Amino acid sequence: MPGITDSTTRDDLSQSGDARENVTITGPGDAGTVRLLDAEGVRHPWPEHDRWLRDVDDGEAAAAGLLRLYEDMVVVRRIDAEATALQRQGQLALWPPLLGQEAAQVGSARALRPDDFVFTTYREHAVAYVRGVSPLELLRAWRGVVGAGWDPYAVNMATPQIIVGGHALHAVGYALGILADAERVSPDGTGDDGTAAAVAYFGDGAMSQGAVNEAFVFAGTWSAPVVFLCQNNQWAISEPVSLQSHVPLVDRARGFGLPGVRVDGNDVLAMLSVTRAALHRARTGGGPTLIEAVTYRRGPHTTADDPTRYRDAAEVAAWEHRDPLARFAVYLRGLGVLTADAEARVQDAADRLAADLRAAVAAIEDPPPLTIFDHVYTDSHPGVAAEREAYAQYLAGFADDAAGGER
Template sequence: MHVAPRRYRRRPRVIPTGDRTDVDTVQLLTPSGERLDHPDYSPRIAHLGPDALRGLYRDMVLVRRFDNEATSLQRQGELALWAQCLGQEAAQVGSGRALAPHDYAFPSYREHGVAHTRGIDPTDILRLFRGVDHGGGWDPTERGFHLYTLVIAAHTLHATGYAMGLQRDGLVGTGDPERDSAVITYFGDGATSQGDLNESLVFAAVNNAPLVLFCQNNQWAISEPTTRQSRVPLVKRGEGFGIPSVRVDGNDVLATYAVTAEALDRARSGGGPTFIEAFTYRMGAHTTSDDPTRYRSSAEEEYWRQRDPIERLRRLLVADGELPDTFVAELEAEAEARGEQLRTAVRAMQAPAAAQMFDHVYASPHAVVESERAWFTEYEASFLDAGATDGGTHR
């Protein structure tokens, strides 16, 4: 990809982050759309030409439309709850696109952008938030993307165990790119205060597990800022366990891609785990039940609005003459069509039979579960019997 020399300069050692502590942060694209050179990570994106960059732009635009549509559906009473990823699209799309098809991702509950890169139907995600499915309507093995986890940091232990399993199955460090695999797990800054994550760091470090621990530091664990969770930058958490760690500008899709690609390559080759802190910002509420105006200022939000990840890449593409009007129009039409499709699909979702809760608890038949199913079915039928004998009045 050709980049005009006037817009290409050496990166500064430290970029302003808004954090209380200056930390060396990898950045390849400034908020104004200027490229920065990095000796370690610029080569990682050298193969990304105009088509690839437009692809990343398309990813982020579609993810944001999905996110906004889901928020609207919740406000209309169609979803029980929604956790936005507004402002975190670059961290998720950049890292998700760095994954190989045979890698495996363990998300928490906000990784809608990563789900998009793994080919998950967005309608299936909304089944969980409408309350008609246990956890998601996709096959994790087929997509290399686990079901959402609502319990903070619990999935990081699952990810560590899965990564250790890859080692023991001989799927790491063989030199065969079609065989060597890695695992990535996503969590927020608040999860670093949980014991599960710290146990994961211990096991990943001592077992040299092929695992990338991807922390999206959006600076707010509900209403608690990161400064109330840690006295050191979160990137140093990994270092404390002996895990190589790097902070990346999480609103820079190119830097996020490059840093994650490097970490995954090292994991697949047997080089062990990496802790990535993607320094970003949650532009929306923690969930639709949260009111962020009670604990953060409009000035803070405006500061980060000027660092919007989608606008950042748009400026680069426009300056390079690589964002034609026809592409923009087609993308807008695609986003609108997806929004309409989501609304139609969600409103058509029917509540499942209550006994369905016993399905898929175990991979194979389980005597205790089947006994509980039988009891519940009989219990439920008793209300129907009572209704038939008392004129339909339940007492």
């Protein structure tokens, strides 16, 4: 499979103690990393990967497809900025920014089919947006008014998993269910488009979690139709990726018998191509793939974090030069696709959406306190009923205080 390597074909890669050296990639194939669009917005032909991009490279629909990718990234960046501002103003309890990771998420999410099922962490806002989750649904859980933001089966995407790496096993379990429900097609992909697939998104820190490694074992053993997508954003909260691995994270795939591919996560076209290839492999009986998307978290881990305490400004500035939106915009302008009118339209759409989101968040009403017990179990449960009664009595005490009575 183009771009997929294993221990017999992949060049040895090494990584120094400085995580920034992981991304000194200058063109296609350098250091074994797939890159089709460099930091200057120059497209580098690479036939093995270009074949997955024919719909955005050729034909009348190509311009529309390219503009959709660009608009997705602009809109989710604007949503992210608005959510960060809302948290700073006390409208949200917390927010995990995605600034800098738009291409890794949009490119991979646009490779998915509607019948695929997605399992993510708490930072994949762009993936959720592409899957059809509304911006308000993205924010409600972070305001603390719901236990989860959306109906998973309406968009085939589970709500965010806060426990680091725990959902990787969920993805493998879902993929094994796909195998149980559907007839397998031949590995060469003949006959039809194959089964649906499951996708698990996680960060570089999750690669050291037991659940993720167990997921690799199960997926490899049973050739599960699952894609593991690690967004290596260089920092697991305050610890650099070099602390947990002295080799590129994708090299861990070979120990589990999985194919792996390393891709420039700030290149939306490379992300689209590599994810499509991995999904095709999963659908047609080829089993799981590990994708390491090399990107960067330019903001804090969450709005409760201060990244200036553990990384220097020069590092952030170096990554700003690799900005995924800027490079793609240069490429599209060169093609004549991103005209001034198109750019203004996209920005206006993003601004209007942000304004609507702000108004919608401000209009959210807090739910009645006792509704927290409503969906603990499908059927009534005496233990929950007792806890509900105890909490109701506790709340009633505050009503007595307000009336001037004694508790």
